[in-house]
Amino acid sequence: MDALLHNLKLSWHSIKRAPLPYALTLLILSLGLGTFFSNATLYYWMNRDPIPEKSATLFMARLNSVPGDCTDCFEPPRVMSYMDMQKMSGSGITSAEAAMFSSDAYAKTVENQQATPSQVELRITQRDFFKLFNVPFLHGEAWPDNKARMEVVISKNTALKFFSRTDVVGQEMLIDDKLYKVIGVLNDWAMLPRLYDVNGRRSAEPAEDIYIPLETAYDLAIQSNTQNSYFDVDWDGNMATYPQMARNNFANQLQFWVQLDSPEKVQQYQQFLKNLVADEKAAGRHQRPEGNKLDNILNVQKALRATNDQLDAFALVASLFLLVCVVNAGHLSLNRYMANQYEFSLRRALGASRWQLQSQILADVLLSSALAFAAALFFAQLGLWTINSLLPGTRALASWDWQMLGVMALFVLLISYLVTLYPALKTSFSPLNQQLKQ
């Protein structure tokens, strides 16, 4: 510890001797690292397994079911009809299954009806949604079945926003002027990325505020705000007939998720889908080639071709920028070390081995890393703020957990050492006599 403190003191003296070149080195390094971290943060959140405890068992199921004959249409649509969802449900093979789509509405409390309603994000879904994605409840519980009911589950933040408290089970809310009773309040929960919402390209956004039963949504003509397609539908737009039309036609807006607990179950469900398509074809309703898809949750982005190309391009640019910064910081660092060459030579003459000089240089690296880390986090926050402003869909991805901070700190340490490595070696192996003779 004494040696470390001494070496840190030497490093501090060295910085004080030429503060501007040192500050410039740090600035360049921090800019590169900050830009890289901004991108790495987004990249990490977008590509992590959001539910590692059960991601292997979660699948999005799709049928290649669209009216009209098309012999070379093998890719199923991203969303499906209510009819197909019904046929895919209740197989007895899944341990949980839920259809869903996203929507939005305006909400207010019954007690405060005069207030301007606030916009809320809705997830229209079924009971098993909460089981599928391990959504924790703070108060109350999910619906007992998938029937239509004027009951909602709300997030903790929504409870706090509308009621200023969390235990609001039994309270009533007006959502688009319809009266609902709160039956459950979720605990803090942020599945990132929200891979169950990839089809709407909203997987980077925060979780929804309010959860409404699917059947209720169909009854009230609540529609998807991201993707709905009507195939071969003759509908006059009369909302009173919407529930029947949407349930009986190819009004596609649903995605369907299942939990399959073993490879055997996966196989069984695939066979189930195959049999289903065969039956449909026999009934003359499934005209396209069989193209059933059962995509694991971790493959959904790729399967729906929803990977973020902008993010990939930015990753490349950020990496190249970091490289340029490292080279420049290394050059400045070399100049700084060469300016201090005399002192290194003196230490060698006084008996310091090259290894002892290296430990001094490691202290330099440690100090530089600490300063560069703080500055890089600042620049990274700035970068994230800019990205979030330009791409609002990424606003949920701007946070760091302790593990990320730890990895980032190690990365800074490694980069700082790289920047210092060549100057350090050059200094350690320079001839001693030239520097000491004045």
Add this chain to the structure above:
Amino acid sequence: MIKINNLSKIFRTDLIETHALRQINLQVNEGEFAALTGPSGSGKSTLLNVLGTLESFDQGDYLLDGRSVKGLSDRELSALRNEKIGFIFQGFNLIKDFSLFDNIELPLRYRGFSAAERKRRVEQALETVGLAARRDYHPSQLSGGQQQRVAIARAIAGEPRILLADEPTGNLDSLMARQVMELLEKINQQGCTILMVTHDPDQARRANRHIQIVDGQLNDATLYEPLGYEPLVAGA
């Protein structure tokens, strides 16, 4: 103490080879105070650097305190420099951001002494050079002569077997130079071997041995009776 046999040192560039030292043989015994003189470019500093293991050599052998330095690793050479050799440079080579205490303590740290032992040795060395009261001063607050005395304190704090002094009074006026020479003589009288490069014939005459080097070759065996001066400072 020092024994070199047929030692040669050649500086090479792409175009030319310069024979800085040519098959030198030299023995310096324990307790000697030897002066090394010669014209500029004769090789005296190169010889001192080789003896201080700051510079490698091309041929021959060099035994320091009975041990050949040939083939020693960097770690072994560093330890050898730290434990057995004290350097005194013409330009003092003090670290200007450090206090006197920190400057003198530096080589002791590399030796791995405890904090208490380092403190004891630094204070003793400062006492020897007469600067005990200024341990927290910085070099820039001292005169040239005082700075050289600090450099001598740094050199002797590790109780080396030999002091290698490269024109230790070259940057000092005559009064300060005398003080430094008296200090070196005092250290020599306490048993420390000294090999000193100098241009000054008077100083060379104060050593009890005078070695001349010309064109990389030695002309030895000029022995002097030490001149001796009246001390300038009591106890110095």
